[in-house]
Amino acid sequence: MNNDWYLDEDFWATFGSLMFNEETFAQGNDQALALLDLMDSQPDHILDLGSGPGRHALPLAAQGYPVTAVDTSAELLRELEQRRGQLPIEIVQADMREFVREQAFDLVVVMWTSFGYFADEADHARVLDNIRASLKPGGRLVLDLVGLEYLCRNLQPVHLTEYDDGRILVERPELTDELTRLDNDWYLIEGDQVHRTRFSHRVWSAGEIRALLANAGFTPISLYGGYDGDDYDFDSERLIVVAGEGG
Ligand SMILES: C[S@@+](CC[C@H](N)C(=O)[O-])C[C@H]1O[C@@H](n2cnc3c(N)ncnc32)[C@H](O)[C@@H]1O
Structure with a gap:
């Protein structure tokens, strides 16, 4: 197995069209709006890490929020550029293990299991450190994961x-x-x-991801079973984590 599969443009070129199509873009739109409602949020500046072609960056920007979209894939970012039009989206080609912008964002989203790809556990901790450093005081992180349960x-x-x-x-x-x-x-x-x-990618149980975030300094931490804030249980298809920057 190729440990760096997530950096392979051929992977996204071949399998990307299964993930990114009009149906999944419509789902991304609904998810983005539901998340803003869930957090009762009026963010000044949003960071979409592992944005892909913008399923969430586009609807968030369409609501008037400036978005910085970060991704490693040149091809997926080209698609975002084509879709962006006049929307306030900054496009950055970078690896989430390296990208830090000190206290620049009040909301960071990492959607559709885009957190957890790394073979080395330390890389996940490193990404969380980068995110905390990039959040303004009181800012929040949303992780959209699939739960082990x-x-x-x-x-x-x-x-x-x-x-x-x-x-x-x-x-x-x-x-x-x-x-x-x-x-x-x-x-x-x-x-x-x-x-x-x-x-291959990492999967966490609810308790494990809570501990990982707490160790990285995030607080408070809330877990949900969907974008609408449903309770998390064995049959929740998504594990949605909302974590505060922690001061
Ligand atoms: C499953 S896609 C999800 C895309 C988007 N978040 C969505 O919900 O449609 C995962 C994305 O993460 C990007 N990615 C993978 N490894 C990355 C890394 N180390 N740093 C930044 N982006 C990465 C991929 O290029 C891809 O666009």
Whole structure:
């Protein structure tokens, strides 16, 4: 398995169209608006880390909030640039392990499991340190994750999706490393062609992610089971973390 899969432009070029399409952009729009409601927030400046082509940066900017969108993928950022129009979005190509802008943002969002990719645990702590340093006093971080509790109860060893355009995706996910990582084995069937990729990311239980954030100095920390602020439980498809900068 390639440990740096998340930096591989071929991965996003081949599998990106499954993730970024008009349907998922519409979902991103709803999620962004729900999050603003959940936090009752009027942020001055938002940082979207691992923004991709802007599923959340675009609707947040359309609400009038200046957004800085940071991502490593030149291709995905090009798509954001094309969609941006006159919206107040600053586009930065950078790695979240390196990107820091001292006390510049009052809201940082890391959406759709974009936190947790690194093989080295220290890199996750480093990203949290960067985020805390980039938050203004009293600012907040939102992490949109999949929780270990949901995976333990609901993960199917094989899952098949058939798309309207005829493509078929076969996923073979597996919890590994004492249930701390999700290894994925994907086969995308396109006519006679099969593209295969294997990639892995960290998964946390609710208690583990709370402890990780507390160790990084974040407080207060709230956990939700959805963008609307539902309670988190075994059947929550998302684990939404809202964490204060902690003073
Ligand atoms: C699953 S996509 C999610 C994109 C976006 N947050 C959304 O919800 O649509 C993960 C994104 O993280 C970006 N990414 C991966 N590793 C990164 C890193 N080390 N620093 C910054 N961005 C990264 C990828 O290029 C990709 O755009």
